[in-house]
Amino acid sequence: MIKVTDLHKRFKLADPKAGAASGSKDPRQRGRFFYSVEGASLSCRPGQVLGLIGPNGAGKTTTLRMISGVLKPDQGSISINDEDLHSNGERVRKKIGFLSASTSLYERFSVEENLRYFAGLYGLSNCDSNDQIDLLCQQLQMDSYRHRRVMDLSSGMKQRANIARAVVHQPQVIILDEPTTGLDIMSTEIVMEFIRQQQQQQVPVIFSTHHLEEVSLLCDQLCVIDKGHSAFNGSLEEYAGDRDAVSLRRRFMAEHQQLLAEAV
Template sequence: MIEVKGLAKRFALENPKAGSESGHRDPRQRGRFFHSVEQVSLSCKPGEVLGLIGPNGAGKTTTLRMLSGVLQPDRGEVVIDGEELHRDDGSVRRKVGFLSATTAIYERLTVEENLRYFGQLYGLTPSLCDERIEALCSQLDMDDFRHRRVLDLSSGMKQRANIARAVVHQPKVIIFDEPTTGLDIMSTETILQFIDSQKQAGRPVIFSTHHLEEVSLLCDQLSVILVGRSNYNGPLEAFAGSRDAVALRRTFMQQHERSMTVAGSMEAADVQADLA
């Protein structure tokens, strides 16, 4: 199980005046800092899939990077199986399988060579590496290109290889940041089936997406982030009254409009305070 409590993360701005000069300052920009994530909490139990949604710039990727251990939060905690992710020697981080837009594998190596290399980095024995490679090549439909160099693969093939690299060590928790972006129908379907297989195996899976059809198909839980804050956390059906993607989209847009109204009020208050 993964529990996330009150995460916050800010970044120093190189040019604090840039947002003000454009006339569209994000209310999270305060002084010399941009508060990308201000208050995010969520949880995902074994055998559940949690969909993380929100507009571009809402703080989803920053949140997922903190959940994976890549970023240290300024405030809050991430607890995996009762252990705090950011307060140990790194052993808890090895329980996480993380895929982001910057996850990389060596392009001059074959898919199998990459998986063997990263498996060994995680301390897998040669026989366990072989076992994991066989399983992942089957689950992600990679047998036809497992011996080809990554350099020569299509985008969909590379993404499947990236996913295999992220989970070769059989992590306790899986975190994917927009795993199907830019992929064709067949590659997308393979990845969605893989996520479902991890759910059936009893692993918590958290993934962000802009495709509400994917949320409708896979998710048990939903987390909505708007302007750096958790706007909804709970069962998928309770969000819009059903799993229907159209209903999910309608409810999300309503919440987003309310959130933008509140954010606009906050920005106006900040401007008045500056003038005073």
């Protein structure tokens, strides 16, 4: 289980006057700092899939980077199976699989060579690496190109390989930042089926997306981030009355418009 409580994160601005001069200053910009996240909380139990949604710039990626251990929060706590992430350091971070926009592979290596390399970094034996690579190639339908160099692959093929790299060490929690962005229908379905398979294996999965259809089809829980705050954290039914994507969209747009009106 992963539990996240009251995360905060601020960044120092290179030019504090830039936003004010343009007339588009975000209320989270105060003085010399931008307060990207100001109170994000969520939880995801084994066998659950949690969708993280929100407008562009809401703080979703910053939140996921803190949960994954890439960024250290200024305030708040993150625990994986009751172990505090930042108190226990590298040992707990190894329990997390994280896919971000910056996750990358060695272009001149084949898919399999990349996976074998990263499995070795996590300390997997050759036997365990072989088994895990075979499994991931089957789950993500990469057998037909597992021996091809990454530089020769399509964007959808590369994304599936990036997901495999993120989970090659068999993490206890999986975090995916917009895993289907830019993918075609077939690649999107393969990624969604992979998430379902992790759910069946009782692995908690958190993923951010702008596609409410994916939330409707995959998620047990929903966390809405807006202006750095958790605007909602609970089941889809609690949020919109049912799991239908149209209902989710209507509720999301209504809440967002209300927040915009309150900010005026």
